[in-house]
Amino acid sequence: MLIDEFLPEYDFEERHSIKISAEAAAIYEAAQDVDFSESLILRVLLTLRGMSSDALSIRNLRYSKFRILGERPAKEILIGLAGKFWTPWGDLQDVDSENFREFQKEGYAKAAWNFSIDDMGRGLRLTTETRIKCIGDSSRRYFGLYWTVVQPFSGWIRIEMLKAIKQRAELGGVAA
Numbered sequence: 001m002l003i004d005e006f007l008p009e010y011d012f013e014e015r016h017s018i019k020i021s022a023e024a025a026a027i028y029e030a031a032q033d034v035d036f037s038e039s040l041i042l043r044v045l046l047t048l049r050g051m052s053s054d055a056l057s058i059r060n061l062r063y064s065k066f067r068i069l070g071e072r073p074a075k076e077i078l079i080g081l082a083g084k085f086w087t088p089w090g091d092l093q094d095v096d097s098e099n100f101r102e103f104q105k106e107g108y109a110k111a112a113w114n115f116s117i118d119d120m121g122r123g124l125r126l127t128t129e130t131r132i133k134c135i136g137d138s139s140r141r142y143f144g145l146y147w148t149v150v151q152p153f154s155g156w157i158r159i160e161m162l163k164a165i166k167q168r169a170e171l172g173g174v175a176a
Contacts, residue, residue: 002069020126020165027074058115084109085132128158
């Protein structure tokens, strides 16, 4: 998987999945295009995280410091970000598929976040995994404290995203 290639070693990890009754191509397309701002829960949670929730989709994450690191159509999409996530503005760094692996700025962390589609034999499963690698002991301590508070909400955001993608893929409709 791309996430293994870009961030094989990490300090923190979170994973969620959902079964979806749709073709892999439809799930992949829904994952990229669903407007997460159509979900009231996601709008509130993303606003609390300090993110704009206006017309938020994976495709338009490119307008923020989130970067698409790689794609395997109908299989996986990988997003990356680096910064001091525990600070008020995050001190986000400009990383991309070319420099993400080599980013080793002391006191910072880098995050890889994917959506992957797996065949379970009797249907498909969409999984999202987030991995965080802290660069140095101080960033590991600060991120650990931050993660203790933020992780439940981060997980909730990802679960709601999976539900929105499922609805779009299965019904061809909009997020709830």
